[in-house]
Each structure stands twice: as structure tokens, then as C-alpha cells.
Amino acid sequence: MNLVFLGPPGSGKGTQAKRLAEKLSLPHISVGDLLRIEVQQGTVTGKNIKAIMEAGNLVPDEVTIELTRNRIIQPDCAKGFILDGFPRNVVQAEALDAMLEKENIILSKVVYFDIAKDQIVSRLSGRRSCRKCGAVYHIKFNPPKNEGICDKDGGELYQRADDEENSIRTRFDVYNNQTQVLIERYKKVKKLVTVDAGKEINQVYADLLLAIKYGN
Numbered sequence: 001m002n003l004v005f006l007g008p009p010g011s012g013k014g015t016q017a018k019r020l021a022e023k024l025s026l027p028h029i030s031v032g033d034l035l036r037i038e039v040q041q042g043t044v045t046g047k048n049i050k051a052i053m054e055a056g057n058l059v060p061d062e063v064t065i066e067l068t069r070n071r072i073i074q075p076d077c078a079k080g081f082i083l084d085g086f087p088r089n090v091v092q093a094e095a096l097d098a099m100l101e102k103e104n105i106i107l108s109k110v111v112y113f114d115i116a117k118d119q120i121v122s123r124l125s126g127r128r129s130c131r132k133c134g135a136v137y138h139i140k141f142n143p144p145k146n147e148g149i150c151d152k153d154g155g156e157l158y159q160r161a162d163d164e165e166n167s168i169r170t171r172f173d174v175y176n177n178q179t180q181v182l183i184e185r186y187k188k189v190k191k192l193v194t195v196d197a198g199k200e201i202n203q204v205y206a207d208l209l210l211a212i213k214y215g216n
């Protein structure tokens, strides 16, 4: 099963992708995570994209297209993958079509996480992520057992630099101006399934399983 998760920032794509990836034993490819690794490691790419990401803008297409292409051809993707946060504009969608065709990979479904704007701000401002394993929490909706500490590995929880008010606004505008158009594109080719992402985490997960026709 080859899935793409599409939706505004904070709609819960990453939270649901991690859970589904574990259930289906598929790799979760978060392009945002791949980019953050570049930044953390201080690579040339990382240095070039740090400020762009912190401001909430899209990094250049050639960077994300290359990262995605290199990742989906890895052996662990042979039986499927969950691609989270790519494509985010028409150029990337066309690049994805081309790379899938070249590798003889058929896109199973594009899951659209539909959520109202007012829920996004409270979700992102309360998000905390583990520095070690990347697990995602929310101080109110999905808190860790001990404040500031990851349940899984005891890693320190931190707040992402782009979860600050101005960046959230920019990310939402970028989504509206560049990404939202992809909903129609995938609807036309009958790949799109929609999940109401405004519900509680377990309910969204149950709906997600139904949407991709995979029972509990």
C-alpha cells in the first residue's frame, strides 16, 4: 500500500502516519522530518533551508523532490510506504507522478486530513516533539506521562521553532495558496479519500482505517 497524507499543518498527518505505519509495518516518510535531520546535522542543505523552515515557507522543490526520490527507492519501501507532507504543490505532484511511474509504483490512495483553521492553532501551539525519537505529543490533547519527557525513550520534549504564531500563519497561507489545489487533482484521478481530522485522535484513526479499507 502506497499512501500520501495531505492536509494543512497541524491536521494530524504525522500522528496518524506513525500509528498506521506501525500497524501495517510500512515506513513513514515524513519529508518535514527528513528536512529537520538535514538542519540538525548542519549539512549544506540544512544550512540553506533552516531559515526558510523556521519562517514557515516551502523549501525549494529540487531539495524535497531529491530527498523523496532517494527515500522511496530504498528497499524498505518495496512493500509500500506512507508519504507525509509531499507533494505540497503542483511541481512536486508532477515530480511524484514521474518518479512513481519510473519505479513502477502505483499510488493506492491520497488521504486528505480535513480540519477547520481554528483548531490548527491550538494543536500546533501545544505540540511537543521528542528530540531523540521524534514522537509527537500535545500538552492538552495527548500529554506525556511526565511533563517534558518522552514516554518511549525518556528523551527531552521540545517545541518546534515553526510552531510560533507568525510561522503558523505563514504555513497556513502556503497551504492555502499552493497545496490545497492538490485536493482537486487527486479527486479527479479518483485517488482521494477524506478523513474528518477535527475529531479526537482515536476516532480519526478509526476513520482512517475505514477510509483506506483496512479493518481494526
Ligand code: AP5
Binding pocket: 007, 008, 009, 010, 011, 012, 013, 014, 015, 016, 031, 032, 033, 035, 052, 053, 054, 056, 057, 058, 059, 060, 064, 084, 085, 086, 087, 088, 092, 123, 124, 126, 127, 128, 136, 137, 138, 139, 141, 142, 162, 171, 197, 198, 199, 200, 201, 202, 204
Ligand atoms: P512538516 O513537518 O511536514 O509540517 P506540517 O505539514 O506543517 O505538518 P505538521 O508536522 O505541523 O502537522 P501534522 O499534520 O503532522 O500534525 P501532527 O500530527 O504533528 O513541515 C515542516 C516544514 O518543512 C514546512 O513548513 C516546510 O518549510 C518544510 N517542508 C516539509 N515538506 C515540504 C515539501 N514537500 N516542500 C517544501 N517544503 C517542505 O499534530 C499536531 C499536534 O496536534 C500535535 O501536538 C498532536 O499531538 C496534536 N494532534 C494530532 N491529532 C490530534 C487530534 N485528532 N486531536 C487533538 N490533537 C491532535
